[in-house]
Amino acid sequence: MLPPRPTTPGGRDVLEVDWPFFGELCRALAFRIVGAFDPELVLGIAKAGVIPGAVVATILQRDFASMGVTRPTAGVRPTLVTAPPPSVRGRRVLIVDETCDSGDTLKLALSAVRRLEPALVRTAVSFKTGTYSPDFYALETGSRIILPWDREVLVDGQFVMRPDYAAWLRESAPVNPPGVRRSTPARNPAPR
Numbered sequence: 001m002l003p004p005r006p007t008t009p010g011g012r013d014v015l016e017v018d019w020p021f022f023g024e025l026c027r028a029l030a031f032r033i034v035g036a037f038d039p040e041l042v043l044g045i046a047k048a049g050v051i052p053g054a055v056v057a058t059i060l061q062r063d064f065a066s067m068g069v070t071r072p073t074a075g076v077r078p079t080l081v082t083a084p085p086p087s088v089r090g091r092r093v094l095i096v097d098e099t100c101d102s103g104d105t106l107k108l109a110l111s112a113v114r115r116l117e118p119a120l121v122r123t124a125v126s127f128k129t130g131t132y133s134p135d136f137y138a139l140e141t142g143s144r145i146i147l148p149w150d151r152e153v154l155v156d157g158q159f160v161m162r163p164d165y166a167a168w169l170r171e172s173a174p175v176n177p178p179g180v181r182r183s184t185p186a187r188n189p190a191p192r
Contacts (some may be wrong), residue, residue: 014172017145026052029138030059037122039094045069045109049097051149052126058071069105078105082115093118100125144168160164
């Protein structure tokens, strides 16, 4: 994990998550869950919640399934794309997503799962980033999160940093104060 980049005036810092740190977060999340809830089925919210969901399910040695929720743009309410599987009926279900800010995605997933009458349902996320509180989370932060699995995307046949991530990093890049110029250190002249 790289340390969070500094906050820009009016902005949020950025937390770049690497694979080893992500693995430790999943271990911490599974540890918190196992002491308080014994799911029979872990349900990952596609796309990004499938990855921590599958890892947590593996650590807990539980069945895994997924459901699809999409949010085309920020500020738009999420939409259910793929319903939860019928196998949630009568079972203890843990819904997992990667982050939770407003809770809109988890609330939609909870509603869809409850219609199928599970025995019990709980929620978990890797990162709690806002006011909504899932039942379990590994890390609470106000940072914007850059995930290792979608840091780079294909654009016109080339791997590039995901555009929104690149914008976040530009926004959080240190800025020189007015009147201060960065300079290159002087080189020592070669000995004669």
